[in-house]
Amino acid sequence: MKLVDINTEEYSILHDATSNTIVIKGFLRLDGMEEYKPIMDVLLGALENARNLTINVRDLEFLNSSGISTLSMFVVRVRERKDVHLTLQGSEAVLWQTKSLKNLQRLMPSLTLEYI
Amino acid sequence: MEPNPTRESAFLHQEIAELRAEVARLKKENNDLQLTLLATVEHGDTVESELHATNRQLQSEILQRRKAHATLQDILETVLKDKADLELILKATAEHGDVLEYQLYTQAVETMRQSEELFRAISESTPILMILTQRLDGFISFANSTSLNQLGIDAQNLSNYHLRDFLVNPEDERLLIEQFQAEGAVKNQEVQVKRANGEVIWVSASVHPLRLGAGEALLTTLYDISSRKQAEASLLDYQQLLENQAQELEERVERRTTELRQAEEKYRSIFENAVEGIYQVSSDGHYLSANPALAEILGYASTEELMAMVTNVDRQLYVQPMRRFELIAYLKRYRSVSDFESELYCKDGSIIWVSENVRLIVRDDGEIVCFEGSLQNITHRRRTQEELRRHRHRTEQLLLNILPQPIAERLKQEEKTIVDSFSNAAVMFADIVNFTAISSNLSPEEVVDLLNSVFSTFDQLAELKRLEKVKTIGDAYMVVGGVPMPIDDPAGAIADMALAMQKVAQTFSPIGNHPIMLRIGIHQGPVTAGIIGSRKFSYDLWGDTVNVASRMETLGEPGQIQVTQTFFEELRDRYRFEERGSIDVKGKGMMKTYWLVGKIKSYQRKLVNPTMSKETPATKKILEKEKARSIISSNNLPERQPREPQTAIPAPELSDLAEYTSDITSG
Incomplete structure (x- = not known):
């Protein structure tokens, strides 16, 4: 199944099916959970049939509260699958990632967090 | 009670009547009770069976309740877990929000600081006067240091001043206001302003409206254009001067033309009557012009004959054509050559010595137009010089015959x-x-x-x-x-x-x-x-x-x-x-x-x-x-x-x- 990447002037979400990696870049500041649905769909699409999944947010410089909620819910969904190993790749140079990624790990203690 | 038997019989009768009534009532009650007992026995059986059915129903209900309770317990657990998740998500979201808020706030503060610094740097470094006035009352609320210095404003008491205090012509304020009201802004209005030192300068004034907080303000910028004004004035003077000069030049050209015509006539006469040969020779060696003297020197009857017969001066005139090439080489290098002596053939084949002054005439692109020159017959002079040289040599030789050479040298040096x-x-x-x-x-x-x-x-x-x-x-x-x-x-x-x-x-x-x-x-x-x-x-x-x-x-x-x-x-x-x-x-x-x-x-x-x-x-x-x-x-x-x-x-x-x-x- 071909997943549709999202690419706008402000942000981009790219799914590399071979390495099961989703790279999110730029500035994500969509208005409300509803508007995050297409992104959630891409994430859930990637989750199907996957045993390992990596989400790279190193170059995601800005993510608003609806965004972090969406990401949290996705982590819960992964946790419920029980058979998928999730890795989050972030950067210590981006202030929000230093705090919020750890909170995601609390939702799913088996989540691997990498600051690269 | 026995004392009175009549009364006692009556009384007994009465008591028997009453006992008979009692027995009748008791008999009736016994019947009722027997009836009631029967009814009660019958009823007890019914109740008993009803109770049994009810009990069975309750037993099954209890079983169902137990099942429902277990289901409820499951739901409760899920809800609690979801609640924990949601709490975590809430926390994550809240913290995330805090981080963003902090980041945005510091960024906003920094941006504001930078913007303020930029404004300060611009306003303090610019030579332009920047003045902020309140729209309502026209008092000054801000003036950059250029304004303070130039207009002599006391920074502590800005609101004591009006912009109009510094205008030389009071009419200008009305003009500015009118333009501002008509167009919403003023651009490059030229007015005169008085400086603190009394100097009056021309400035280009612009006014822009600003909304600062609740009040409306006007930013007025004044740009010193006195030097331009001065330049314009001197340009005007200069233009006048140029016009005068042009007129004078025209007159001079007219005079000069007359003079030139006279001079041309004079030079024509000189050219025609000169003793020296005067000529112009093209780069391929033929005469473009020649005066009568040249024809005479070279032995031709007329300039026409000379120009017709001599078609290549290099070969026809010069005894040693190399000499001519030398001359051209010098000319190409130095543009003009003086006293260049060479031997020329006359018409009759005789040889004369001439001295030439020649100039090379070239176009702007370096192309040779012609050689222009004059020549003089110096054959006689050459002979005299030769004679003189021989004489001098002979004298020296004679002296050497008489005296030893070193002594002759000393004698020549006036010892x-x-x-x-x-x-x-x-x-x-x-x-x-x-x-x-x-x-x-x-x-x-x-x-x-x-x-x-x-x-x-x-x-x-x-x-x-x-x-x-x-x-x-x-x-x-x-x-x-x-x-x-x-x-x-x-x-x-x-x-x-x-x-x-x-x-x-x-x-x-x-x-x-x-x-x-x-x-x-x-x-x-x-x-x-x-x-x-x-x-x-x-x-x-x-x-x-x-x-x-x-x-x-x-x-x-x-x-x-x-x-x-x-x-x-x-x-x-x-x-x-x-x-x-x-x-x-x-x-x-x-x-x-x-x-x-x-x-x-x-x-x-x-x-x-x-x-x-x-x-x-x-x-x-x-x-x-x-x-x-x-x-x-x-x-x-x-x-x-x-x-x-x-x-x-x-x-x-x-x-x-x-x-x-x-x-x-x-x-």
Whole structure:
């Protein structure tokens, strides 16, 4: 199944099916959970049939509260699958990632967090 | 109670009645009770069965409730878990929000700070006056430091000032307000402003509305344009000046045109009537123009004829075309050439010398337009110069014949009297024996020829030996060694000379019965040499050494060379001498003298082939040539070229003489 990447002037979400990696870049500041649905769909699409999944947010410089909620819910969904190993790749140079990624790990203690 | 039986019967009756009523009531109640008991028994059974059914129903209900409770427990757990998740998500979201808020806030503060700093930097560094006024009352609320300084505003009491306080023309404020109301802003309105120092400047004023908080403000910028105004004013002046100048120029051009026309007429006349040839020649060598004088110089009847016949000056005019190419090469390098002299062919083939002044006329792109020049016939001048040069050369040669070259140089440098002392000079006198008798057989011309022939040979010998011929006195010949230029071995050179002279004398044919014989005397010592007098001067020697040498000659014998003791001592190792004995020398008393007879061979310089005999053909050849020359010379004396002085000998003859002088030593 071909997943549709999202690419706008402000942000981009790219799914590399071979390495099961989703790279999110730029500035994500969509208005409300509803508007995050297409992104959630891409994430859930990637989750199907996957045993390992990596989400790279190193170059995601800005993510608003609806965004972090969406990401949290996705982590819960992964946790419920029980058979998928999730890795989050972030950067210590981006202030929000230093705090919020750890909170995601609390939702799913088996989540691997990498600051690269 | 028994006392009254009537009353007691009545009473009993009554009591029996009452007991009968009681029994009837009890009987009825018993019936009712029996009925009730039956009904109750029947009812108890019904209730009992009902209870049983109800109990069974309750049992099944309890089972269902238990199941529902377990389900509820599951739901509760899920809800609690979801609740925990949601709490975590809430926390994550809240913290995330806090981080973003913090980040955005610090960014906003930083941006504000930067923006403020930028505004401060701009407003404080700009030369433009920036003033913020309240729209309502027109009081100043901000003024940058340029404004404060220039307008003399007290920064502490900004609100004491109105912008109009600084306008020179009060009308300007109304103008600005009107424009602002009409267009919403004012742009580049030129007004005059008074500075704190009293100076009035022109500024370009702009007003922009600003909304700051609740109030409305106006930002007024004032840009100093006095220098531009000044430039405009001076530009205006300059324009006026230019107009005046243009008018004046026009007048001058008109005057000049008139002058030029007159000048052109004048130059035309000069061109036509000039003595010098004036011309323009194209780059391919034909005349573009020529004046009558040029035609005349080159022997043509008219300029038309000249221009028609000469189609290539390079080949047709220049005797040496190379000279023309040189001229062009110079012109290409220096653009103009003056006094360039060359030979030209005239129409009739004769050759004249001309001097040219030529300019190269080129276009802006460097292309040659033509050669423009004038030429002058200088044939006469060239001849005169040539003549003059020959004369000068001859004079110099004559001077050199009279004086030694270094002395002549000193004399030319205006040295009045030249007297030098020399410590060691060898002086020789030679005299032709019996010259009076010999000359009596000859004509005066023949006598001169003879002397010329003999002395010329001696001159050549002297030159060869680097000796200085001092003079001839009649038939006597005086020569010195070591004066005026010192030489290595003056005595040896004089000895060689004397021996050679005796040898040469023998080769002259006898005149009548008289062979040509020489009497020679030599002495050596200090002398004084120089020039005395200012007319008909000659280089001469003085001193005892000269006198003694002269005595050695007069007291000598024909064919002999008499020398003093001093000279003998000097050369005794290298030359052969014979002692003569003592003779009485006038003024000196008795002197011991010697005859110089030859050179000791081991000291002889190997200048010639040693196999040559004493009577060499070379000797004869020299003398024959010498005689022939002297005759030719005497015949052609007036026309003789000064370039060929009498002493000049072609190289082979000089070498012959060299051979000859060395031959002598063997005798």
